[in-house]
Amino acid sequence: MPPAQRRDVADDRAPARLAGRLPGGPGGGHGRADDPAARPGPDFRSRCRDLIAQAAADGRCPAVHFACVGDHCAVDQGEPQFHGTRTDPATLRPHPVRHPRTLDERRHDVGRGPLEEQSRALRLPG
Known part of the structure; x- marks a missing residue:
């Protein structure tokens, strides 16, 4: 395997290794991070959101990653999401959104298109 590919594979596993060492993460920081029985709880997801x-x-990762994990945590806590990245799989409609009038501006700020485009794409027969 060429060196660039090896680095990509290693990079893909790094978050799982880190998650296995964080308290509250999969395996409680003691087991294997890839254990399917291990499920991260809300404290772990909130800690990941903060990181x-x-x-x-700091510019070390794209803002869209924060938008997605922030929305995930908000929806899990029964709160409105801020960037409209979470969609109800049963209805293909977004979960409730905080401050809907300025939603598309916030989405643009993190590199996402308007919510209507995302919603339309989800409803297309495929």
Whole structure:
């Protein structure tokens, strides 16, 4: 395998290794991160959200990653999402959104298109 491909494979596994070491993560920080029986809880997801927020603020990861994990945490906590990235799979409609009038501006700021485009694409027969 060429060196660039080996690096990509290693990079893909790095988050799982880290998650296995974080308290509250899959395996509780003691087991294998890829154990299918291990399910990260809300505290773990919130900690990941905070780490991703800092990385996005420092320019170490794209802001869209923070938008997605932030929305995921909000929906899990029964709160409105901020960027409209979470969709109800049963209805193919977005979960409730905080401040809907400025939603598309916030989506644009993190590199996402208007919510209507995303919704239309989800409803297309495929």
